[in-house]
Amino acid sequence: MTPSSSNPLRIGTRSSPLAMAQAEMTKAALIAAHGWDEAAVLLVPMLSSGDKVQDRPLAEIGGKALWTKELERALLDREIDIAVHSMKDVETVRAEAFRIAAMLPRADVRERLIGAESIAALPRGAKVGTSSPRRAAQLKALRPDIVTDSIRGNVATRLSKVASGEFDATLLAAAGLDRLGQSEIGVAIEAGQMLPAASQGSIGIDCLVERPEIAALLAPVNHQPTFDCVMAERAFLEALGGTCHSPVAAQAAWEGGAILLKAEILREDGSERQSGSIACTVGDSAAPAQLARQLLDTASPELRTLFEG
Numbered sequence: 001m002t003p004s005s006s007n008p009l010r011i012g013t014r015s016s017p018l019a020m021a022q023a024e025m026t027k028a029a030l031i032a033a034h035g036w037d038e039a040a041v042l043l044v045p046m047l048s049s050g051d052k053v054q055d056r057p058l059a060e061i062g063g064k065a066l067w068t069k070e071l072e073r074a075l076l077d078r079e080i081d082i083a084v085h086s087m088k089d090v091e092t093v094r095a096e097a098f099r100i101a102a103m104l105p106r107a108d109v110r111e112r113l114i115g116a117e118s119i120a121a122l123p124r125g126a127k128v129g130t131s132s133p134r135r136a137a138q139l140k141a142l143r144p145d146i147v148t149d150s151i152r153g154n155v156a157t158r159l160s161k162v163a164s165g166e167f168d169a170t171l172l173a174a175a176g177l178d179r180l181g182q183s184e185i186g187v188a189i190e191a192g193q194m195l196p197a198a199s200q201g202s203i204g205i206d207c208l209v210e211r212p213e214i215a216a217l218l219a220p221v222n223h224q225p226t227f228d229c230v231m232a233e234r235a236f237l238e239a240l241g242g243t244c245h246s247p248v249a250a251q252a253a254w255e256g257g258a259i260l261l262k263a264e265i266l267r268e269d270g271s272e273r274q275s276g277s278i279a280c281t282v283g284d285s286a287a288p289a290q291l292a293r294q295l296l297d298t299a300s301p302e303l304r305t306l307f308e309g
């Protein structure tokens with residue numbers, strides 16, 4: 001298949017500003033890689049159920065799968081040819097019909113703190129808006145006096161809730177802010193202080209396994225070093241238990257010819273953190289699983305039950 005203005009490649013995306021920016025990046029990468037003209041690629045924005053329900057915690061309305069379900073349906077119904085996701089929002093265990101065929105080069109993986117110059121500089125008892133059990137647990141591990149409360153809505157909404165004083169501060173992925181042109185907002189928190197979520201900063205392009213001709217079009221935009229690191233992080237997450245909404249962080253990076261995977265699991269109140277690292281080879285899920293087992297083995301029964309049910 002060679003997409004053209006009369007038969008464009010249809011890119012499904014959520015319609016939030018961040019998702020649209022990521023879909024535009026994907027479109028630009030494909031056009032540049034293939035030398036297609038602008039009209040050969042069409043963006044198809046869709047509302048996910050996660051976008052429709054903004055006032056309840058994510059875990060309560062069905063968790064992560066909400067972000068991808070509508071796009072998966074559209075892929076199966078051939079309304080779109082490919083779908084663009086934040087890899088962070090893609091479940092580790094998926095239906096066999098789908099395949100992440102490519103990932104764009106990873107952006108800044110760090111968190112950005114908005115509302116204070118550093119975590120140490122937050123006022124005593126500060127109220128931090130985050131709906132992420134990982135960010136809440138990591139903050140409390142560093143600063144047990146901090147209070148966290150759920151904050152939903154898109155990036156602009158969350159920033160306005162800090163500006164209005166509803167929250168003292170919030171944490172957002174640097175990658176998301178950068179993609180929205182908000183690079184000057186907030187201060188970066190180094191991964192050594194706050195390890196990011198598995199897949200953070202990475203954009204995945206999804207297609208149907210039964211359409212290899214579409215996957216072939218994606219190959220030239222795939223960034224293999226990103227792909228291999230994100231896969232190691234996801235293997236760790238999967239080994240811990242595919243559907244958990246528990247505090248987990250995992251980041252892999254190439255170091256001296258090998259993938260070094262760092263990970264941690266925490267109790268939700270930040271009172272316990274188990275962390276470790278392991279060297280992995282490409283496509284290896286045994287080493288990430290070994291690290292998961294190692295962290296669970298040293299964890300207290302209270303922490304372990306977050307993962308083993």
Ligand SMILES: NCc1[nH]cc(CCC(=O)O)c1CC(=O)O
Nearest residue numbers: 086088172173175176200201202
């Ligand atoms: N769960 C929401 C989500 N999914 C991906 C990103 C940011 C972009 C990325 O990590 O690639 C965000 C917002 C955030 O965590 O601040």
